Amino acid sequence: MAAPDVSADLQVVWGARVGIERGYRLEAIAVALSADIAELREDGGLPSHVHTRITVLPQHRLLEIRVEGLSIETDPDRTTSREVMNALFELASDHNIITLDTVSPPLFTQRIVLVDSYGQPFAAKVGAGMGEPEPFTLPVHPERT
Numbered sequence: 157m158a159a160p161d162v163s164a165d166l167q168v169v170w171g172a173r174v175g176i177e178r179g180y181r182l183e184a185i186a187v188a189l190s191a192d193i194a195e196l197r198e199d200g201g202l203p204s205h206v207h208t209r210i211t212v213l214p215q216h217r218l219l220e221i222r223v224e225g226l227s228i229e230t231d232p233d234r235t236t237s238r239e240v241m242n243a244l245f246e247l248a249s250d251h252n253i254i255t256l257d258t259v260s261p262p263l264f265t266q267r268i269v270l271v272d273s274y275g276q277p278f279a280a281k282v283g284a285g286m287g288e289p290e291p292f293t294l295p296v297h298p299e300r301t
Contacts, residue, residue: 168289169252185248185264221267223241241280245286249266
């Protein structure tokens with residue numbers, strides 16, 4: 157079987173903590189991300205009254221972070237809400253792989269949803285990730301040529 161015809165040098169946004177081993181799964185990312193969030197909280201990067209819940213939908217390549225403890229009433233200018241969403245988005249981005257071509261989907265899409273005390277969403281951020289593109293050369297497998 158011939159190897160697929162893929163450009164030798166792709167540009168990718170390669171998460172700093174992403175695992176490249178075979179079988180890297182969204183569930184494993186959620187576990188690692190939970191540890192990252194706990195560390196962020198310990199370092200004062202998340203308010204103590206903010207709670208997160210991570211849900212994975214592997215069939216949709218979706219990682220959702222539900223954030224409770226903020227509201228329009230307690231954060232009317234939404235400064236804290238934006239800071240929390242941006243911090244969580246950056247943490248999750250560290251676990252993603254995004255190939256910058258026109259056909260390859262990211263490893264996952266992240267959806268961060270802030271909900272008020274009634275469980276109603278009042279802010280959200282959806283996307284794949286952020287980072288700097290890096291060249292990536294696919295490994296050559298002699299047994300596949």
